[in-house]
Amino acid sequence: MSPAKPPARSSSRSGRSGPRRRAKQVGIAGAVIGVAAAGLATAFAVERALVRRSVNAPGDPHADEEFGDQPHDTQLTVTAADGTDLHVEIVEPRLTGAAAKPTIVFVHGFALDMGTFYFQRQALTELGEHRLIFYDQPGHGRSSRLQSGDYDIAALGKSLAAVLDATVPDGHIILVGHSMGGMTIMAFAEQYPEWFGKRVTGVVLMSTSAGLIDKAKLGLPTLAARATAPFIPLWGGAARLGGPAIERARLASSDLAWLLTRRYGFGDARPSPSLVTFVEQMNSKTSIETITKYLRTLYTHNRFPALSALESVPVLVLVGTKDYLTPVAHSEDILRRLPGAELLKIDNSGHVVMLEKADEVNAALFPFLERVS
Template identity: 45%
Template sequence: MESRTRRRVGIAGAVAGAAAGAGAAAVGLRHLAVGRKRLRPDPDAGEQFGELRGRELVVAGDDGLALHVEVEGPDDADLTVVFCHGFALNQDSWHYQRRDLRGRVRMVFWDQRSHGRSGRSVPTRATIDRTGADLEAVLAATVGPDDPVVLVGHSMGGMTIMALAERRPELFARQVAGVALVNTSCGNMAELTLGLPMVVAKAVRPLAPGALRGLGRRAALVERARGLGADLAFVVTRKVAFADRRVSPSVVAFLDDMIRDTPIDVIAEFYPSLIGHDKSAALDVLAKVPALVLVGGRDKLTPAAHGRSIAAALPDAELVEVEQAGHVLPLEYPGVVTGGLRRLLGRVRPESGDTEEERTA
């Protein structure tokens, strides 16, 4: 195959591969938050969101913080895929990939520091560099020093992989056999508009760090307000994170629950590191291995241009762009993400046994 391929996924093809579809409205007041009551059945209503579990273990970061890790598959497998979730989420955000790849490959999922069931970091260590060190600890605890791994990261999880590459570049010549970067960026995060008009974004941007620090200092009050504003939060989540108008209300509610389960002071603590994130130098390290880069054409948080620039810097990268998708491709178009991972695994491990149809799904 060519050293670098590009796939542009149109809306019709993406919908065919994705599990998220048209749905009925969520219960209660969320009928209003969705904007109208959907009349068709919700195919995702019966999904076991947050219920898929593996063998649990606790891994200590190099500062002693307890990281919650789960492993699926035999310890003697010839390849392990390690999933790194995004900001304000947890490992359950990989629900569809976990469900559909079970039994096909050994998988490791973990909650990043201060997220999910991992321990709470001190504020000064709520940084991308520190999550890169955490990923190194997770690898050391779950795979042998020479056992091959594929690293998969969504949003902040992709940044975590870049931080590891900057921290331990030798791993990408010895152990890391491939990487998948989903809805992520290697820098210039301070220039994001979040979908606002540029003039408004420029006015708001300098106020955000101070405002978030203020909210973090009033965490208890803010958390009560978040509970009271659940329906408003639901519609904001849908507008900011998703682009497909037919996305299932169950999927939106699942993402919204993960975000609201993340304490506001954790969000405030990580914000400066996210905005200051610059790991463009790490791309030289990632260029050593096959890569998959997935972007959403309507991503307001890490715009498609960021992913395109990453793919352009990686000589053996497949770029998949879903034109009518937002910031959470693993949930909005899970079939596209899982299909891309199957193709990446086929490139890394051709003897995996996947059929050509599965690798191109």
């Protein structure tokens, strides 16, 4: 009888070594990324510290601005078709006879909230000629998050419809949308074209797009897109990562977030540090879960056909000449489909044009509101 062969170990050893090897690789990769992120954060923190010295300096025109809650006459919760509870605030007109003028409804953009229209709200409230409606989009500001699935721009159009049904049951309406808010208006027009020319009598589109957003970069250069990954995941795969882990990374990278907000949200080389902080705070309050759930719908946004519904109403298109997220070409594409619209390019301004160049935006917005009223 031949001697018994010792049991083979190769398979069991490889079975153990495989996971160990992968774990080691992941650990090494994580360490490398951690060191790189720490180095970037340190470098950007130095520059940010230098910039923030000017926050309370006389050169910052908004150093004393209190970007908090603004006065309103009514606040309510409207439940959208997908079950999201939307926070809504209403400012009533002050002047006699103003009730005959259209109600203005403001729709903010991605990773922001109703504070986006801070300066427009201030000025229009002071004028007292229009009824004003502001709301936080699903998953943003004080509105609730989606309980399951991904967000969809089509669903945002229905959310806008729910707000209009609840707050403006009759009378004329002017819709003002920034970035994803403009896309929301397009989705609403696609779903309810009969409103335009009858109920909706004017539309303002700020820093927005009717076409496909760059999936890889969302308008950011590749290097910046990689650098922002800890606090704004730009790839669909980010949704599979642990939310708490990403949130910790985003908080740890807040210096980098501030600097990149300044770089890619604003066009001026030296914008108001107080404004940059205001925008960064709106962004940081938007959860990573919400951001990742919106990515797919932003990637696939294509509503050029929906623009035909806007042909029956006056349209004002505003964009900053240094908008890296929705460049001037996107607004020009809208004008090609709506040749009767008015296009205003605001020099030296970035994506948050209504904050960065509020005076210039208001100087164009208010005459437009008067004409369509």
